[in-house]
Amino acid sequence: NAGVMQNPRHLVRRRGQEARLRCSPMKGHSHVYWYRQLPEEGLKFMVYLQKENIIDESGMPKERFSAEFPKEGPSILRIQQVVRGDSAAYFCASSPGQAPGYTFGSGTRLTVV
Amino acid sequence: GDSVTQMEGPVTLSEEAFLTINCTYTATGYPSLFWYVQYPGEGLQLLLKATKADDKGSNKGFEATYRKETTSFHLEKGSVQVSDSAVYFCALSEVQGAQKLVFGQGTRLTINP
Numbered sequence: 001n002a003g004v005m006q007n008p009r010h011l012v013r014r015r016g017q018e019a020r021l022r023c024s025p026m027k028g029h030s031h032v033y034w035y036r037q038l039p040e041e042g043l044k045f046m047v048y049l050q051k052e053n054i055i056d057e058s059g060m061p062k063e064r065f066s067a068e069f070p071k072e073g074p075s076i077l078r079i080q081q082v083v084r085g086d087s088a089a090y091f092c093a094s095s096p097g098q099a100p101g102y103t104f105g106s107g108t109r110l111t112v113v
Numbered sequence: 114g115d116s117v118t119q120m121e122g123p124v125t126l127s128e129e130a131f132l133t134i135n136c137t138y139t140a141t142g143y144p145s146l147f148w149y150v151q152y153p154g155e156g157l158q159l160l161l162k163a164t165k166a167d168d169k170g171s172n173k174g175f176e177a178t179y180r181k182e183t184t185s186f187h188l189e190k191g192s193v194q195v196s197d198s199a200v201y202f203c204a205l206s207e208v209q210g211a212q213k214l215v216f217g218q219g220t221r222l223t224i225n226p
Contacts, residue, residue, distance in 0.1 A: 006156075033213065042202055042216035043157070056213065091156055101147055101206065106156040 004029075004094050004105035005074075012111045013082045021077040021108045025094030032075045033102065034067060037089040049075060082112045115140040119203050119217035126193055127225050134188040134220050136177075136203035144205040146170075146179055146186040147214070151200045160188075160201070195224045 005024040013019050025032050030051055035043040045059040049069040060067065064082075069075040079086055089109045095102035120135040138146065145164045149157040161170030166181035175190045186203060203217040 004156075035214075040219075042218045043214070045213040045215070048213060059213075095212070101145065101159055101162050102212075103159070104149075104157040 004092055004103050006090075006092050006105035006108050008108060009106065010109050010111070012113060014113055015083060016081050019079040019082050019086070019110055021079075021090050021092075021110070022074045023077070023092030023094075023105060024074040025092075026096075026103055029094035029096050029103075031095045031097065031102070032069050033093045033095075034075075034077050035091045035093065035104075037091060037107075039088070043091060046077075079110075082110070084112050086110060087112045115144065115205060115207070115215045117203050117205055117215055117217040119201075119220050121218075121220070123221040123223060125223045125225065128195055129192045130224075132188070132190040132193045132197075132222070134201055134203075134222070136186045136188065136217060138184050138186065138203075138205050140184075140205055143181065144207060146177070147204045147206065148175070148177055148186070148188050149202045149204060149216075151202065151219070153199075157202065193222075193224050195226055198222055198224045 007022050032049045034046040037043045047060050047067045048056040052071050064080045066078045089107045091104050091107045093102045093104045116139045118137050147162045148160040150160045151157050161172045163170040163179035169178045177186050177188045200219045200221045202219045204214045206212050
C-alpha cells in the first residue's frame with residue numbers, strides 16, 4: 001500500500017510563473033490536508049479538502065493560492081505568479097476520515113528564483 | 114487560538130544519553146497530541162500520539178504522557194542513538210471540525226557518537 005505521493009519533489013520557478021503541486025492520497029483516504037513549512041519553522045495548516053469540496057481554507061493566503069481535489073486524480077495546490085516568499089516545503093497529508101493523526105507525504109520543495 | 118510551544122533547539126547529546134524535549138500546549142477542550150519526526154530531506158513521520166489525559170504514547174523507545182494538569186506532552190527516550198538525529202515536532206489536533214494540526218516550531222536533535 002503506497003503512502004502519500006507528492007510530486008515533484010523539487011520545483012524551481014521564476015518569479016511570476018505558476019507552480020502546480022500534486023498529491024495522491026493513500027488508497028482509501030478521502031481527506032487531504034496541505035501544510036507549508038518555511039525554512040527553520042514548523043508546519044502551518046493551509047487547506048483541508050474532501051473529494052470535490054474545500055472544507056477549511058482558513059490557512060490559505062487570500063490571493064494567488066488555490067487548491068482542488070477532484071473526483072478523479074490527485075489533489076492540486078496551485079500558486080499563481082509566484083514570489084520569493086513562496087519558497088518553502090509544501091506537505092500533503094491524507095486520512096480515511098476525521099480521526100486524529102494522519103500520514104504525510106515527503107513534500108515538494110519549491111524554490112522561486 | 115490553539116498553540117504549541119516546544120523547547121528551543123538545537124539539542125546536542127552524546128550517544129546513550131537521556132533525552133527530554135519539552136512541549137506545552139494551549140487549547141480549548143482536550144485535543145489529541147502528537148510527536149512527529151522529520152529526517153533530513155524527508156516528510157514528517159508520526160512517532161507517537163495520545164488522545165486523552167494520562168494516555169502514554171510510545172514507539173521506538175520514545176515515550177510521552179498526556180498531562181492535562183500541566184498541559185504538557187514531553188518527549189523522552191532513555192538512551193538515544195546517532196540514528197535519532199532529526200527534527201522533532203510536537204503538535205495538537207483540534208477536538209472538532211477539520212482535525213487540522215497545530216505544530217510547535219520544532220526541535221533539532223543531534224546525537225554524537
